[in-house]
Amino acid sequence: MNRKEQIREIAQTMFRERGYAATSMRDLATAVGIEAASLYNHIKSKEDLLKEICFDCADEFFEGIHKAKTAPMAPDAQLSLAIKEHIQVVANNLDGSAVFLHEWRFLTEPYLSEFKAKRKYYRLQFQQIIEKGISEGIFKPVDAKVYSLSILSALNWIYDWYKPEGELSPQALAAQFSYLILEGLNK
Amino acid sequence: MNRKEQIREIAQTMFRERGYAATSMRDLATAVGIEAASLYNHIKSKEDLLKEICFDCADEFFEGIHKAKTAPMAPDAQLSLAIKEHIQVVANNLDGSAVFLHEWRFLTEPYLSEFKAKRKYYRLQFQQIIEKGISEGIFKPVDAKVYSLSILSALNWIYDWYKPEGELSPQALAAQFSYLILEGLNK
DNA sequence: CCTACCGATCGGTAGG
DNA sequence: CCTACCGATCGGTAGG
Numbered sequence: 094m095n096r097k098e099q100i101r102e103i104a105q106t107m108f109r110e111r112g113y114a115a116t117s118m119r120d121l122a123t124a125v126g127i128e129a130a131s132l133y134n135h136i137k138s139k140e141d142l143l144k145e146i147c148f149d150c151a152d153e154f155f156e157g158i159h160k161a162k163t164a165p166m167a168p169d170a171q172l173s174l175a176i177k178e179h180i181q182v183v184a185n186n187l188d189g190s191a192v193f194l195h196e197w198r199f200l201t202e203p204y205l206s207e208f209k210a211k212r213k214y215y216r217l218q219f220q221q222i223i224e225k226g227i228s229e230g231i232f233k234p235v236d237a238k239v240y241s242l243s244i245l246s247a248l249n250w251i252y253d254w255y256k257p258e259g260e261l262s263p264q265a266l267a268a269q270f271s272y273l274i275l276e277g278l279n280k
Numbered sequence: 281m282n283r284k285e286q287i288r289e290i291a292q293t294m295f296r297e298r299g300y301a302a303t304s305m306r307d308l309a310t311a312v313g314i315e316a317a318s319l320y321n322h323i324k325s326k327e328d329l330l331k332e333i334c335f336d337c338a339d340e341f342f343e344g345i346h347k348a349k350t351a352p353m354a355p356d357a358q359l360s361l362a363i364k365e366h367i368q369v370v371a372n373n374l375d376g377s378a379v380f381l382h383e384w385r386f387l388t389e390p391y392l393s394e395f396k397a398k399r400k401y402y403r404l405q406f407q408q409i410i411e412k413g414i415s416e417g418i419f420k421p422v423d424a425k426v427y428s429l430s431i432l433s434a435l436n437w438i439y440d441w442y443k444p445e446g447e448l449s450p451q452a453l454a455a456q457f458s459y460l461i462l463e464g465l466n467k
Numbered sequence: 468c469c470t471a472c473c474g475a476t477c478g479g480t481a482g483g
Numbered sequence: 484c485c486t487a488c489c490g491a492t493c494g495g496t497a498g499g
Contacts, residue, residue: 114302115386117493130496131468139494153317171467195382199302223465239448239456241464242441243434250433259377261426277464278410278419278427279356305478317480320486415474 097135100125102188104142111193113199114141143196144204150193151211154180158218168226169275175219176248176274177267183251184263191252216241244274284322287312289375291329296378300330300386330383331391337380338398340369345405355413356462362406363435363461364454370438371450378439403428431461 094102103124107116118139122129136142157178161171183190220241225245226232230277255266290311305326309316323329344365348358366379370377384395387397407428413419434457442453 112299112301114299117492119492128469129494133495136469138356143353149398164289172465190473198299214282226465230467233463233467235460235465236456240460242437242455243460246437246440247430247434250436254429255435266426271431272465273422273427273430274460275431275464275466277460277462278359278413278422280418280420302477306476315485316478317486322484354470 096125100132100135101142101145105146105188105192108143108146108196111114113192113196113213115140115261140199140201143192143199146189146192147197147200147208148204148211150182150186150189150271151208153186154179154193154215155211157182158215162218162222167231168222168229169231171197171222172219172274173267173271175222176244176270177264179245179248179272180251180263183248184255184257184266187252187255187257194249196251216245283312287319287322288329288332289388293380293443295330295333295383296375299324300379300383325384330379330386333376333379334384334387334395335391335398337373338395338402340373341366341380342398344369345402349405349409354417354418355375355409355416358407358409359413359461360454362457363431363457364407364451366432366435367438367450367454367457370435371442371444371453374442375444376446381439397459400434404450406432422426436442 104116104121107121107124111120118132121127122132125132158175161175161178164174165172166174172200197205197212200208220237223232223235223240225236227234227237251266255261286441287308290409291303291308291349294311295309305319309319312319315349318448345362348362348365351358351361353361385392385398410419410424410427411424414421414424443450
């Protein structure tokens with residue numbers, strides 16, 4: 094891992110723990126083990142660091158949803174796969190996901206608009222899977238927008254309580270999520 | 281509305297929009313229409329403002345869950361009521377809820393620990409309703425902890441996309457949520 | 468990668 | 484509720 098990657102890893106963790114605005118470049122430099130001024134030999138600016146974290150994480154989510162969306166499966170299996178892929182991205186990168194989900198708002202234009210557009214596109218993929226399931230008659234005729242928002246909302250909070258060292262694997266968690274969403278709680 | 285209440289309302293909105301750390305007392309004072317120094321005639325400190333917002337919002341959530349938990353109903357109806365109450369708190373106070381959900385981490389001790397304890401207690405109430413439903417045989421034998429976390433996660437993101445001026449009322453949203461969680465997506 | 472430093476801004480207080 | 488101000492800290496640059 095070169096110094097730039099190291100800076101980014103540590104920044105991810107600090108941005109997650111304290112928030113982007115409350116993390117100073119001096120704090121970051123100290124954690125890395127260099128002087129604040131030296132950071133700028135590796136990065137352009139504080140915001141550039143945030144931008145890279147947010148957009149790289151977005152790419153990971155996109156890869157997952159593309160896999161689910163193009164898989165030759167029925168919509169229920171596609172939805173399960175999309176959930177599994179999403180949870181895997183989060184579980185593999187808890188800090189990056191948390192920054193992606195909460196710190197993006199400190200981006201400035203033009204990145205802010207670009208980021209929002211990506212985020213919306215991602216949600217629409219979930220909505221489309223649900224709509225396909227409804228039109229094929231395997232899902233109940235629900236409000237696909239509200240459902241996609243609700244599902245992603247539940248998924249988006251995982252970084253907040255998921256413990257990688259716990260006994261619940263990402264796969265087991267994904268299976269429970271799919272079951273919850275597809276089958277419901279009632280017997 | 282006296283000046284103190286006004287400061288608090290505006291602070292709530294600004295803390296939500298920019299985050300606690302990125303909101304300066306000068307920004308807040310300008311929005312209120314006074315000088316920064318004058319804020320301190322009404323509040324003790326920036327953190328005290330945050331503390332009041334977070335704890336008052338916690339009280340609102342507690343009131344709702346207490347109502348649901350003590351209602352003479354079957355667990356499925358209790359869960360629906362708890363969801364409805366939660367959504368109503370969020371919908372009635374979108375800014376305060378967002379601060380409650382995301383900015384509490386800027387609290388310092390002893391408030392931080394107190395806040396975390398309250399948050400955990402709240403989630404446990406949901407878990408207990410689910411456990412009661414399982415033991416009474418009306419819910420599937422799921423992992424009540426994962427399910428309560430998932431349900432609250434979905435509920436906790438509502439402030440992020442709910443538009444009070446839209447056509448979806450809090451009641452209608454609550455009905456959809458309950459249906460999603462109890463009945464699932466599969467036909 | 469460092470020392471030295473820039474102008475700007477921070478939360479908050481003194482005193483009226 | 485204001486003016487005036489405190490020491491601390493911010494992101495970032497110059498120059499080596």
